[in-house]
Structure formats: C-alpha cells, structure tokens
Amino acid sequence: MNTDVEKSGSERYQEREQRILDTIELRETDRVPVSFFNTFWAAKYAGMSCEQAMYDYKGLSDAMRRAILELEPDDFVCSHFMLSLGPTMEMIGYKQLQWPGHDGLNPDVSFQYMDREYMAANEYDDFLLDPTGFYLHKYLPRLATAFEPLANLPEYSSVYYTRVVHSLAVYAKPEVREALETMIRAGEEMQQMLSEAFSFIEEMKEKGYPLAWVASGHAPFDVISDYLRGSKGGMLDMFRNKDKLLESLDKLAEFIPKNMISSAKKLPGKIVFIPLHWGLDGFMSPAQFELFFWPSFRKVLITLIDAGFYPCVLWEGDCTSRLEVIKDVPAGKCVYFFERTDVFKAKEVLGDTVCIRGSVPVSLMITGTPDDVRGYCRKLIDVVGKGGGFIMDSGVGIPDEAKPENVRAMFEFTREYSANK
Amino acid sequence: MQEKSKQLVANIADMKEEEAIELAFEMLEEGYDPIEILNHCKEAMEIVGQRFESNEYFLPELMLAGEMLSQIGDKAKPLITISNAEEAESHGTVLIATVHGDLHDIGKNIVTFMLEINGFKVVDLGIDVPIAKIVSSIEDHKPAVVGLSGFLTLAFDSMKETIAAIRATGQGKDVRIMIGGGQVDDTVKNYTGADAYGGNAMDAVNLCKDWLGVAA
Numbered sequence: 272m273n274t275d276v277e278k279s280g281s282e283r284y285q286e287r288e289q290r291i292l293d294t295i296e297l298r299e300t301d302r303v304p305v306s307f308f309n310t311f312w313a314a315k316y317a318g319m320s321c322e323q324a325m326y327d328y329k330g331l332s333d334a335m336r337r338a339i340l341e342l343e344p345d346d347f348v349c350s351h352f353m354l355s356l357g358p359t360m361e362m363i364g365y366k367q368l369q370w371p372g373h374d375g376l377n378p379d380v381s382f383q384y385m386d387r388e389y390m391a392a393n394e395y396d397d398f399l400l401d402p403t404g405f406y407l408h409k410y411l412p413r414l415a416t417a418f419e420p421l422a423n424l425p426e427y428s429s430v431y432y433t434r435v436v437h438s439l440a441v442y443a444k445p446e447v448r449e450a451l452e453t454m455i456r457a458g459e460e461m462q463q464m465l466s467e468a469f470s471f472i473e474e475m476k477e478k479g480y481p482l483a484w485v486a487s488g489h490a491p492f493d494v495i496s497d498y499l500r501g502s503k504g505g506m507l508d509m510f511r512n513k514d515k516l517l518e519s520l521d522k523l524a525e526f527i528p529k530n531m532i533s534s535a536k537k538l539p540g541k542i543v544f545i546p547l548h549w550g551l552d553g554f555m556s557p558a559q560f561e562l563f564f565w566p567s568f569r570k571v572l573i574t575l576i577d578a579g580f581y582p583c584v585l586w587e588g589d590c591t592s593r594l595e596v597i598k599d600v601p602a603g604k605c606v607y608f609f610e611r612t613d614v615f616k617a618k619e620v621l622g623d624t625v626c627i628r629g630s631v632p633v634s635l636m637i638t639g640t641p642d643d644v645r646g647y648c649r650k651l652i653d654v655v656g657k658g659g660g661f662i663m664d665s666g667v668g669i670p671d672e673a674k675p676e677n678v679r680a681m682f683e684f685t686r687e688y689s690a691n692k
Numbered sequence: 693m694q695e696k697s698k699q700l701v702a703n704i705a706d707m708k709e710e711e712a713i714e715l716a717f718e719m720l721e722e723g724y725d726p727i728e729i730l731n732h733c734k735e736a737m738e739i740v741g742q743r744f745e746s747n748e749y750f751l752p753e754l755m756l757a758g759e760m761l762s763q764i765g766d767k768a769k770p771l772i773t774i775s776n777a778e779e780a781e782s783h784g785t786v787l788i789a790t791v792h793g794d795l796h797d798i799g800k801n802i803v804t805f806m807l808e809i810n811g812f813k814v815v816d817l818g819i820d821v822p823i824a825k826i827v828s829s830i831e832d833h834k835p836a837v838v839g840l841s842g843f844l845t846l847a848f849d850s851m852k853e854t855i856a857a858i859r860a861t862g863q864g865k866d867v868r869i870m871i872g873g874g875q876v877d878d879t880v881k882n883y884t885g886a887d888a889y890g891g892n893a894m895d896a897v898n899l900c901k902d903w904l905g906v907a908a
Binding site: 376383386502503507509553555634635639670672 | 707709747748749750751752755756759793794795796798844845846848849876877879880882883891892
C-alpha cells in the first residue's frame with residue numbers, strides 16, 4: 272500500500288527527516304532509511320562528463336534532480352559544494368586539485384587531490400604563534416596563483432594605532448590590487464554557484480527531500496597530513512616534531528568545529544559530515560591513533576554535539592581495530608559511516624552508541640549484479656539494521672562507476688524489504 | 693658483527709633516526725666499508741618488514757625507515773669504489789605503475805620502496821600511465837611481475853583494460869600481475885583479471901617472493 276502519493280512535499284520531508292533523526296538517536300523506525308550520497312554518479316547517469324559536472328551548475332542540478340526523483344532517498348547530499356568549483360578554481364589558479372578537462376586531465380575522470388607539502392616542517396612555530404598570519408602570508412599564496420600577492424599584506428598581528436592607517440598603502444600596489452580584483456570576481460562566481468545550490472536544496476525540500484548534511488569538516492590530524500604537511504610530512508612529524516604536531520592538533524580542534532558550525536547555520540538540518548583519511552587500520556598503529564588522531568578528533572565531535580549537531584563520520588578504509596576506542600562518544604549523537612570496516616562486528620561493539628551507515632562494497636556496486644546487491648543489503652538489514660540505528664549506503668557513497676541497476680536495487684530493495692520485515 | 697654494526701641495525705630498526713644517522717656517518721668517516729653499511733641497512737629493514745607484518749609497525753615507520761635509508765645511502769654511495777662494488781643480484785624485475793586516469797602515488801611509492809629493499813629491481817613508470825606505455829615497457833624490461841596501482845574506483849576499468857592489453861601481447865602473456873590500492877579487493881581482482889591483489893606493501897613483497905621462488 273503506497274500512501275505517499277497523497278502526502279504533500281512538506282509532510283514527506285518531515286517524515287523522512289524524522290526517520291533519519293530517530294535512526295541516529297537509535298530508535299527503531301518503520302524501515303531502514305537509505306541515503307543518496309554520490310560524487311559524479313548522477314552526472315554520469317544523466318550523460319554529463321565529469322568536466323561538465325564541475326562547470327555547469329544548472330546541469331548538475333538537473334542531473335541530481337533526476338536521480339533523486341527516481342531513487343526517492345530519505346535524504347541526499349548536495350553535490351554542488353563538492354563539484355561545482357571548476358569556474359572559480361580556474362579564475363584563481365587553484366593548485367591543490369587537478370580536475371577533469373583542466374591541466375591535461377581527461378574530461379571524464381574525477382578531480383584528484385595533489386598530496387604535497389604546503390607547510391614546511393620548520394613552519395610549525397609560525398603556524399602556532401599566529402595561524403591567520405601564517406595562512407595569509409605563507410599558506411594561501413601557495414594554494415592559488417591569485418593569492419600570491421597576499422604575501423604583501425600587513426602583518427596584522429603587529430599593526431596598531433597609526434600603523435593601521437599607514438599599512439593601507441600596500442593595497443595600492445598593482446599586484447595586490449590585481450589579486451583583490453580577481454578575488455572579487457571569483458567571489459561573485461562562487462555566489463552564483465551557491466545561489467544555484469541553495470535554490471536546488473530549497474526545491475528538493477519542497478519536493479520532500481531533506482539534506483543529508485549541512486556542513487563538512489575534517490579531523491585535525493587529517494588537516495595537518497592532507498592539507499598542510501602532506502602525507503609524508505604528517506607521518507614523519509610523529510617522530511620528528513611530535514610536540515609541535517600535538518600542539519597544532521589541539522589548536523585545529525578549536526578552529527575546525529567553529530568553521531563547521533558557522534557554515535551549518537546557513538542550511539536546514541543538524542547533521543554535519545566528517546570524512547576521515549589517515550586514522551584507519553594499516554595507516555597508523557593503535558598507539559599512534561590514540562595519541563595523534565583520536566583525542567583532538569574526539570574534541571571536535573564533542574564540540575559539535577554540544578552545539579546541537581549530529582556528526583556523520585566517514586571512517587574510510589578499515590577501522591575494525593579502532594572500534595572499542597571510538598565508542599567513547601555520547602550515545603545517539605553520531606553516525607559512523609563505514610567503508611571496509613567489519614560492520615557486523617561494529618554493530619556488536621557500537622550498536623548501543625552510534626548509528627551505523629554503509630557499507631555495500633564499492634566493488635559490488637560496480638562489478639556485481641542487482642541480485643548480489645540485494646543479497647548484501649538483506650544481510651545488512653537483517654543484522655546491522657536489527658533494532659534500528661542503521662542507514663543504508665554504499666561504502667563511500669555511490670561510486671561514480673556503479674551500474675544504475677545496482678543503485679536502483681539498493682534503494683528499492685532497502686525500502687521494500689526493511690518495511691515488510 | 694661488531695658492536696657499532698649491531699648498534700646501527702638496532703637504531704634503524706627501532707626508529708631512532710638521529711642516532712642511526714649519526715652513527716652511520718661516524719662509521720663511514722672511520723673508514724667502514726660503505727657496502728657493509730648498506731648491508732646493515734638491509735638487515736635493519738628486514739626487521740622493520742617483520743614488525744610491519746606483525747602489526748607492530750605501520751606506514752609512519754616505513755616512511756621514517758625510508759628517510760633514514762636515503763640519508764645513509766646518499767652519504768655511502770659516493771664512497772663506493774669500483775673495486776668494492778659488486779652489482780647485487782636482484783631476485784627479478786617488477787614493473788610498477790598507477791593506471792591511467794589515476795594520479796595517486798603514495799601506495800605505489802611505498803610498494804616500490806619495500807620491493808627494492810627486499811632485493812627486487814623495480815621499474816616505476818609513475819602515475820596515470822597509458823596502456824601502450826605499460827605494454828611497451830614490458831617488452832623493454834621483461835619483468836617477472838607487473839604491479840598495477842589505483843586509488844580511485846575508475847581504476848577498476850583502467851586495470852581491466854590494461855591487463856587485457858598486457859595479456860594480448862606475447863611478452864605479457866605469462867607475466868604475473870598484481871593489483872593494489874584504495875578499494876581493491878577480491879571482487880576487483882576477479883573483475884580485472886589480475887593474478888592477485890595485495891592489501892599492503894608487504895603483501896606485494898610476499899606475492900613477488902612467492903611467484904619468483906624466493907625464500908621468505
């Protein structure tokens with residue numbers, strides 16, 4: 272019996288939002304919710320190239336709309352924030368990503384992060400003393416060509432009284448002026464993108480689909496290892512610069528939630544997203560995890576929870592050996608989204624504490640059949656879904672190359688099978 | 693083994709970077725045979741490899757060990773004269789590449805390092821490597837093993853196409869092919885037609901040792 276047809280968009284929105292919220296708070300619901308999180312899958316499904324998906328804001332909305340209306344998820348992730356960055360990145364000469372159709376990269380492949388050292392080992396002191404000054408003068412100029420002249424800006428931490436007035440002279444320098452003008456144009460472009468994203472979110476809300484999360488952030492160790500020191504630097508600093516690394520992690524644990532909370536307030540919803548990169552099994556030892564990764568990351572989680580948010584943490588890779596340690600969070604406040612962790616064991620260890628999300632294997636979504644997918648979903652629903660506290664998804668969302676029939680199988684089977692149990 | 697030699701092996705294996713470098717440099721200045729010093733490094737790396745396999749060490753230790761070895765190597769290698777240089781016998785050649793479309797190289801580099809340290813000659817073709825380049829390099833280098841790496845899911849198809857192309861050539865028909873990285877699992881191994889997959893750098897070393905009949 273399908274009564275959905277008679278319900279208004281706002282009724283369906285409330286019903287879905289409540290189902291997700293109940294699931295996170297570990298209350299059993301009418302059925303297992305299934306969330307739509309993808310990178311390029313919807314665009315590819317609509318026949319767009321990855322390059323088009325990163326440049327055509329409205330085209331991406333069309334592709335997402337089609338996928339959402341077909342799959343009828345309980346919530347969705349707005350892809351624009353992740354994908355629609357092409358024009359702006361091009362305007363500023365952004366260097367941390369290579370993206371399709373740019374710099375010789377094939378128009379049909381995903382954007383890729385450039386793992387490099389963006390902060391030298393001997394710059395920890397600068398960062399710790401005055402992070403904003405370090406960002407303005409050293410870090411930003413390394414991230415994009417347009418930011419290079421920012422190195423000329425006044426050292427604001429030491430500017431006071433009439434020096435505030437004198438320091439204005441740098442803004443008249445031709446290169447600084449040019450940088451600011453480029454940044455204004457890039458800012459206008461970004462506003463256009465955001466306005467498309469916000470209107471798409473509003474439209475989906477009217478049609479009954481809540482946002483899966485309203486902001487995202489990273490673990491302090493990942494910010495160091497991915498975005499500042501590079502993966503090699505991050506790992507070597509555990510030995511070579513241990514104290515400064517730990518001090519920086521504490522500092523980032525203050526900044527990260529602040530930024531997430533202020534962006535989360537712009538959108539409807541209370542779930543925030545944190546994908547993790549370097550804390551998994553195999554990448555660092557349990558002892559290193561407990562020293563360098565977990566304490567500062569837990570601080571981020573607790574700050575977010577205290578501010579009324581529900582963190583959805585994507586534990587990439589396999590984190591099975593961490594389960595006992597990461598259980599130390601308040602019950603019914605977090606979603607742990609697992610990729611290759613043993614979710615059945617995770618249910619045993621964490622089932623009374625966190626809502627589990629995932630984890631139909633990515634390889635199955637790409638190479639398997641709809642029957643394979645249904646079989647795996649059945650097992651997940653029977654075991655991990657037992658008693659509630661489970662959201663269906665693939666390992667890291669729907670992989671770009673997933674077969675459409677497998678994606679449909681995951682959504683349809685989850686809705687039907689879990690409702691009739 | 694002399695006291696200092698033992699100490700050097702222990703310093704490297706126990707991740708005491710400063711002490712290891714200081715001692716190695718001191719030994720070289722005192723006239724120790726640079727080839728001996730490099731052999732100590734290898735010995736230490738065997739211990740590191742064992743600790744990695746027994747889950748005592750993880751990537752950060754492999755990374756630091758690599759740093760220690762390259763600092764010691766940079767100092768020792770120029771001191772090696774023709775008379776004491778013997779080309780070390782390698783167990784065989786491994787050709788390694790990140791498949792086309794994928795720009796990731798952290799995993800590939802660690803596998804390369806661990807293979808080299810375990811006595812294999814590695815030809816590293818880099819990232820985003822076109823199929824034709826892999827096929828022609830197999831003809832040029834005649835490797836016993838080909839290792840294909842990829843972090844993104846798009847790599848599944850790149851690996852599958854690359855493996856099909858390798859198998860279609862005379863030289864590549866019998867070459868052993870291993871894959872690894874990111875999402876690779878048994879399903880992906882079957883999908884791509886690879887002979888095996890490895891979950892970490894030591895898996896790659898063990899696969900090569902196994903295939904080439906090298907005693908573990």
